[in-house]
Amino acid sequence: MKAFRDPVHNLIRFDKDSQIERMILDIIDSKEFQRLRHIRQLGFSFFTYPGAEHTRFAHSLGATHLMKRFIEQIERTKNKHVNVTIDEITDQRALALCAAILHDIGHGPFSHALEKMITVDKVNHEKWSVQIIKGNTEVNQILESYKSGFANEVAEVIERTHNSRAIVKLLSSQLDTDRIDYLLRDSMLTGAGYGTFDLEWLIHVLRIGKVGDHIEVGLDLEKGLNIAEDFVMARYYMYQNVYFHKTTRCAEQFAMKIFARVQQLRASGYFIEMPYELEKLLSAKDLQEVLQLYPYYLGLTDFKVWYYIDKWCNSDDLVLSGLCKQLLGRDLYKEFVTKEGFDSYKSIINLANLYEKEHGIPVEYILLEDDSHSSAYKDNYISSKAKQDEGQEAEATEQIFLFDKSGEAAELSQVSRIINEIRNNKIRFKRVFVPKDFRNLYIKKYG
Amino acid sequence: MKAFRDPVHNLIRFDKDSQIERMILDIIDSKEFQRLRHIRQLGFSFFTYPGAEHTRFAHSLGATHLMKRFIEQIERTKNKHVNVTIDEITDQRALALCAAILHDIGHGPFSHALEKMITVDKVNHEKWSVQIIKGNTEVNQILESYKSGFANEVAEVIERTHNSRAIVKLLSSQLDTDRIDYLLRDSMLTGAGYGTFDLEWLIHVLRIGKVGDHIEVGLDLEKGLNIAEDFVMARYYMYQNVYFHKTTRCAEQFAMKIFARVQQLRASGYFIEMPYELEKLLSAKDLQEVLQLYPYYLGLTDFKVWYYIDKWCNSDDLVLSGLCKQLLGRDLYKEFVTKEGFDSYKSIINLANLYEKEHGIPVEYILLEDDSHSSAYKDNYISSKAKQDEGQEAEATEQIFLFDKSGEAAELSQVSRIINEIRNNKIRFKRVFVPKDFRNLYIKKYG
Amino acid sequence: MKAFRDPVHNLIRFDKDSQIERMILDIIDSKEFQRLRHIRQLGFSFFTYPGAEHTRFAHSLGATHLMKRFIEQIERTKNKHVNVTIDEITDQRALALCAAILHDIGHGPFSHALEKMITVDKVNHEKWSVQIIKGNTEVNQILESYKSGFANEVAEVIERTHNSRAIVKLLSSQLDTDRIDYLLRDSMLTGAGYGTFDLEWLIHVLRIGKVGDHIEVGLDLEKGLNIAEDFVMARYYMYQNVYFHKTTRCAEQFAMKIFARVQQLRASGYFIEMPYELEKLLSAKDLQEVLQLYPYYLGLTDFKVWYYIDKWCNSDDLVLSGLCKQLLGRDLYKEFVTKEGFDSYKSIINLANLYEKEHGIPVEYILLEDDSHSSAYKDNYISSKAKQDEGQEAEATEQIFLFDKSGEAAELSQVSRIINEIRNNKIRFKRVFVPKDFRNLYIKKYG
């Protein structure tokens, strides 16, 4: 029995004598998984919440631990009223656990800031995960030596194309092991109490049932309604306060502008050193090509990118060195609040032009626009894949089901006024961040 | 009121309207303090405890928060029975808070591994702290604009030479704000429950009294004896289990061997790139000279060193690249346990020679010897400075006093059998770590 | 410094050297306050939640502790933008603390079950509190020796007629020290995680401002909106799950039926012994008279009533002894669920008549009807007193205000969609409880 200590779950145990859990331990020991120790779970949130230093590594362990607990509970509470075979869940325990431990294997450093830089035609971390699982990697080898074709299956669960719908939804849905772990973990480590809910009760009221022809994982209608609400609310509060915190968003804008400046300068012929892995990735012409460069992608970590941010502090280009110094020293821009809101920001272009002249900083580095949006609970049923245009929130947009004693299913927003209220209302923050002294210029000009 | 969220203390608040706390906030914003965001509190412990990613930055905030609470409690419970003026504590609130926020400002990356590399004549993190506080830094400027000569005073508290003994001991003694915060924090973040004790009760029973001519901070004899024991025991357990965990110690040995190899290779004329700040520091001839290079020291962070570990994975030198790959992939050596214990390890030199021949790895990179020792409670009264030969445990080795109602002081180990038992018994682990396959060779040879 | 240990707040401290806090300690030592040790906070909830044994005594300490913390926070964050003098809060600290410690002094045993029995013309626990404070009691003496007329003032705060509106609302409003303590306490002790919210943050964002001519205590608009929602939701969940739990409600119905039977029997000339204090109280003709009997009321405790329940187990009347045995043994009735809901219950009268004939139990002891309702957030502005017809929820039905930086107030349900959704929707449970074997009869008859 191998035990990891964990601030959220206390002990996360894997049984070395079980073939399946031994495989999980081998995956944890793999080079690709060890890399997740160097990817912060919350990107730039540590600037806002000094405790938010936790990594994708710890989160992946936590999500796998929850997957084990979910499956145990489902085994315990086979719903007698519904003629449902849960074999697809219990027989495929290996699949569920491997998908859980590997679901974030394709996450890159620096949250989404870097992702956008190397994005060729909408490549996201899930595509990278799939590529790493299928590619010539230690992880792939471990999966294939369990069963030929197994890597493919794991990838399908992560892509949400696997035909075992229940396994797919245990990993990514409105109420999955991934988001349960990250809410609890992010809440605890940031120290912002919003993400708490009674995990033990939630697991206690887990049920399976049928919705149409599909087996679905849901909650007991009578005992689970309030914990379902509490859980959706926790997510809503975390977006409102933590994930979309202005300081965090501003830091991410800084990072994106830094990468943009580097590319701009290189395009203009300047020599700006960057991680050679990144250079390689940027050379790819399309999605197909960039994904083939996954060995380089695997060379990227938070520490490598921070090293270059630090190095670029010494650049001759004052815009680049300025942004880097400010990011490293957490000497960020301030939100520029006007009574008219976001749209009025566009009207301060003239002022920004003035500021550009005074300080030699191009307008696009003066006005950092950020438009963050998410949804705490989505209504539309997304078949097996998220839609392209859902942006950041694409990962898991399905519904939460509540089952009554006869096994009949009700969708959460149908039975909860509160959830119905927030289901289609996006959480949205449109902001502009400007240099601290920009405001003075504004006052001088407009009084 | 500026509030930091914190997983340990929930809210850490500083009042922007108070001159003193405004100064603390300015220090936090300084370049030198922001650097602590990139120094892990526990060096390599994250390899053992995935949650142990917390930084010196968060710890320093926590220690300062405790200093505020300690001083408030002391103000509340002026001991009427003893003719003690606590003015030296309350009047010097600014001094106490500044010393608390800055006590780890001189910490370098990679725990003590790197420290040993650049050590010229016993320079340690406290000497760096003093240098940074007195040098041409933002921190120095902030302190001096509060009061001329103030930086010097703060440095004296950290060096334990300041004549306000009470302030010195609030920061570094057997029962100080520094170690209270780190025990609670390390315990929570590692997930190892050993470091817990009832902080609220400990603060509640804080007392001041006189020991000889000195004002001392201690605990109420009647109400504080058990919490004092519990606190010392917490520290004892943390050393036994967390700080001296074999995986953590082995990783630190790896880091030291990597640095040793780099220097060895450079001495032999190979070109091995290293952080230019480190190169600069290594060029110093003595303590005086190296301390003057503090601007370079301030350029060192965890991410910079990890970047080079990653880079050295591609070195032509197989010893260096091997060690680096193993460290990054957490593919470490195993403890070699013999019935005869540590001393018998020396007798396996012959075997190591054999292994060297087979694998081309010099003996000093095959047998990694580690001798960790500390003491949960020291007996001898150390005047104002720790002694040279106390090594790692030098920081604070004084006694805990318990005051009865008449203000008379008793030393903890005199009134507690338990503490008396452990006071002079070093916690000590002597180990040798060897490559995984070394054991096979051993069995082949010795059966 | 006197410290009480508390599972919710850890330490609750009162300073013996402060005149005001010394008064609080004297009140705690008074005979009338010590009686609260024998009144469970949650009546019959211990039948549902084995941990819910906590008393009005502990809750009153907790509410007073919160009152201290609230006032400290208000002192720290005087709102500069509003021309508000908070003197009425800080000068009247004594008043606020005394009202907090005494707000439940008039609570009787057995939750509301007994209250209804001795109710003559709507006397409730607040009227008793006022009577005890003004009467010839130790508590009255302590208050009056602080300041002549002070007992009256304290009573006015509890009655919500005192002209210091802010003090009144700190004790009883939508966001008061009373309900904050009971939500946290009930949640922790029942073990039902619903009532949790981040107390530290809630206190951190407390603000005062003006609404019309009144000083109001509210929260910071920007930082406090989500905690306000979280707090209202916590209350909503506690009502849904804990306070209105069917087992708890059924036990309370049992108690009411037991008291009803005792009175019925006595009215018919049977001699049924009951607590002489209760006998005395029942002899009163009107509100005026019953309140004058407060010394008898003060003789009532949970243990006294349970003693008689136990004694009545031996009654010759089989209805009475049956109900008592069943209550003591927690062998309660079951909820009778029909598809048609509560109203259809009325149609099973015929069946109950049949059951009466078989078992000799009058219909009114076969069908126990319970109609529980509350509201998590009320909309209508209740001037200084609750209205007569609000029943159980009368205590505090005002609004929560959020203040922006300029001091302008917004009412919570105006700025929160979620709260707006639930504000006028009563939480309501209409149930009928029937003997376990009643259902069989139903099936026999209706199939």
Next chain:
Amino acid sequence: MKAFRDPVHNLIRFDKDSQIERMILDIIDSKEFQRLRHIRQLGFSFFTYPGAEHTRFAHSLGATHLMKRFIEQIERTKNKHVNVTIDEITDQRALALCAAILHDIGHGPFSHALEKMITVDKVNHEKWSVQIIKGNTEVNQILESYKSGFANEVAEVIERTHNSRAIVKLLSSQLDTDRIDYLLRDSMLTGAGYGTFDLEWLIHVLRIGKVGDHIEVGLDLEKGLNIAEDFVMARYYMYQNVYFHKTTRCAEQFAMKIFARVQQLRASGYFIEMPYELEKLLSAKDLQEVLQLYPYYLGLTDFKVWYYIDKWCNSDDLVLSGLCKQLLGRDLYKEFVTKEGFDSYKSIINLANLYEKEHGIPVEYILLEDDSHSSAYKDNYISSKAKQDEGQEAEATEQIFLFDKSGEAAELSQVSRIINEIRNNKIRFKRVFVPKDFRNLYIKKYG
């Protein structure tokens, strides 16, 4: 699945579909077990710690929950190195769980105060438990309908005479499910943080092994040493601070003196009403006879005794009414501290005689002597039963074993200096409590 919410363990679940757990649920529903709702776990501690209202009912559920978890862990970690069959543990799961749920069924009200009153020749709560299990009770019927002779077996486990030594020790030994639950529970509910230890880790390192011919439950030597120490220390602190708190001890002395006075008065021919159950029990001539009166014993609860304490407040005997009023109002005696300690108290008899003359209170009601002692860790191996003269600490005085990888056992105090230090040192408090004004008399006389 029936779930109890619990403040300590969150959810305590029993599976209705399992025959064994269904039996546990039936026992919980029995009249005899429901009675435990009215027996406080900590007697008079609620006078010292307002939160300490928890009952034997909740503790018994907790101990049973831990028994389930212990057995699960033992099943998971069958020690391969030792040729041990754990069948005696797993096969006898029913026995272990029934013994756990019933181990406190014989506890009477008022802690040990009343026990001493009705003690005829050393009858204690364990003898009552056995009697209730074997007698004509609902509990007996439930056990016997599981298997004929099963009640006897359960009684043997509680008496520690059952030949399945491992089951016996899981319930009562130095490291048993009983004391683990009560330490955690008492610590949480009193709010005194001393009893905390990492339960998850303790369960994780549970091992079984052989000591001589016996199967023993112990801990992993390497991983369990510190948690074993921490656990023993937790118990030590709880005795020092909570169980032997002077206020609690004084209240218990009051209760004993009240019962003594009642008997004294009745012996002198006064009519003093007392619970008829108690009257009946007091009429028994010897152990055999008193145990046969168990139906009367089962009629005793905390509320019944408190009812009489309250009633006796109106007694004509001023000594009795005085003591009762003081106990109910928590207006207790004060500890009389002299420099010479306990023995010198005997020399103040003269003074007490004087006080007796002034106040008409016999000396034995003026000087309340209390001699509390326990041991945090006992050394001598107690075969299957505790010895007669161990008093309060008799329940479980055996050793804690630590097993190395080869299954070899070491006794805790042999490998831990700390435990060795405290193993034979009794925790002992000898005190005398006197009326508050007695001290004045003392000063008047002796200055």
